[in-house]
Amino acid sequence: MSAPAKILFVDRDGTLIEEPADEQIDGYEKFRLLPGAIGALRRLVDAGYELVMVTNQDGLGTPAFPEEAFAGPQRLLLEILAGEGIVFREVLVDRSFAHEHAPTRKPGLGLVRHYLGHGVLDRARSAVIGDRDSDLEFARNIGVRGLRIGADAGWAAIATTLLDAPRRARIERTTRETRIAVEVDLDDAARPAVHSGIGFLDHMIEQLGVHGGFALRLRCDGDLGVDEHHTVEDCALALGQALREALGERRGIGRYGHAPEGLPLQRALGFVVPMDDALAHAALDLSGRPYFVFEGAFPAERVGALPSALVPHFFRSLADALGANLHLAVRGDDAHHMVEACFKVVGRALRQAIRRDGGVAVPSSKGVLAGAAA
Known part of the structure; x- marks a missing residue:
């Protein structure tokens, strides 16, 4: 039986990409990566974290937000990150509006229920990274740590917090x-x-x-x-x-x-x-x-x-x-x-x-030490 997964549930808009005033990234001209995101994610992937993107995209697929307007910037984002060795285990997108109160919309758990079964998720070492109160509530609902990107906590600080967690x-x-x-x-x-x-x-x-x-x-x-x-x-x-x-x-x-x-x-x-x-x-x-x-x-x-x-x-x-x-x-x-x-x-x-040596690699040519706690 495989060990529970150590996962970072990562928001997209305002977390990976700068969020515009109209809160909708529907064109390449609005596409700007958040500073420090690539370097921090690379460190976290090297430290054994798996990444799952979870994002609310209000009305995606409607005339106000056509599918093709979302698809181009999203594909560009994933290609840029993949080129740096940052690959998402899964991308989960909710298309509902807030007033619909859909169970799949964060902070609801509908999109991530398959991670909540016994032995699937390492809750002690997993986390949610986002930019809103709803992301922190999402983390509480899952039962993992919530970390908020903001003026006082950029990507570098988030990575350091996760990698230097007390043992x-x-x-x-x-x-x-x-x-x-x-x-x-x-x-x-x-x-x-x-x-x-x-x-x-x-x-x-x-x-x-x-x-x-x-x-x-x-x-x-x-x-x-x-x-x-x-x-x-x-x-x-x-x-x-x-x-x-x-x-x-x-x-x-x-x-x-x-x-x-x-x-x-x-x-x-x-x-x-x-x-x-x-x-x-x-x-x-x-x-x-x-x-x-x-x-x-x-x-x-x-x-x-x-x-x-x-x-x-x-x-x-x-x-x-x-x-x-x-x-x-x-x-x-x-x-x-x-x-x-x-x-x-x-x-x-x-x-x-x-003693920690300052790195994040497992000290083994196999990439894993037998019997280590996941």
């Missing part, structure tokens, strides 16, 4: 063993707040947020009266799912967690974090393909209330839910230092992998 996610996960709520914001470095019922695990998950450079809130109510396994595993799964959803299609990210320059060659494939006697090494790829490799042995069965054996299991569950390839190795004499070094080094690798 946030909230996950609630309930099973017979645990009830978890997780919130992440990848573009905010607020202090993490974690409560799992296992004090040392709280401290470790906080290290992921602090060293990963992202805001994190997690609360888990688990069956600790049974044992710690379900709480540790489900916290990792919920956190991985939240990170995956916040990353979306993973466009414009670093993807890999690399080591800083200057490290010895044998350590150049990932981050290395020392902590007194302990040394942890992590290499991370946000490929969308989950895989986990661990090397190391902890010299104590527990660190606080956290069983050491569950530390690799935490990272395996995190990698599975996030869709990440994670290699983690640790050595040392003190189990506390070793575990803490593991969480810190994975956080440092995450920091670089999730």
Whole structure:
């Protein structure tokens, strides 16, 4: 089954073409593209948006607005945009007058009902772009964001707003063993707040947020009266799912967690974090393909209330839910230092992998990363 579509529903007159005083573009002499439209649309298409034109054309096909008067400028518009790689998935035109209250006329949904079925439209990332209050109402009716072109918001500002949208996610996960709520914001470095019922695990998950450079809130109510396994595993799964959803299609990210320059060659494939006697090494790829490799042995069965054996299991569950390839190795004499070094080094690798690089492309030769949230 294909992923929900990320669509921009774009108005025409006053949004793509300057609207004349008589509000009717019925000749080539009235045809003027809105400044910045081509460059902005090109950026948005490159970022994976699909375009659907939705326009009200009052009385189109009547003697006052003959079909041929509309067709020429419309064809010119589509040809100019297509020449720049901007192609519309669909062009939807309503021909009614406002007084007729036709269900197909914006802000009515008659023309776009085929996009409103379950799983068809990615409402969180789709939007309506127009120049009137009716376009904003149209957006509310669809259940997507509405952006208005005007004196204070030209096409460049609209594109920047869409491309720099905060990468946030909230996950609630309930099973017979645990009830978890997780919130992440990848573009905010607020202090993490974690409560799992296992004090040392709280401290470790906080290290992921602090060293990963992202805001994190997690609360888990688990069956600790049974044992710690379900709480540790489900916290990792919920956190991985939240990170995956916040990353979306993973466009414009670093993807890999690399080591800083200057490290010895044998350590150049990932981050290395020392902590007194302990040394942890992590290499991370946000490929969308989950895989986990661990090397190391902890010299104590527990660190606080956290069983050491569950530390690799935490990272395996995190990698599975996030869709990440994670290699983690640790050595040392003190189990506390070793575990803490593991969480810190994975956080440092995450920091670089999730960082935006200023582009909008998916960092893959395939053009898509397997398992990425659409």
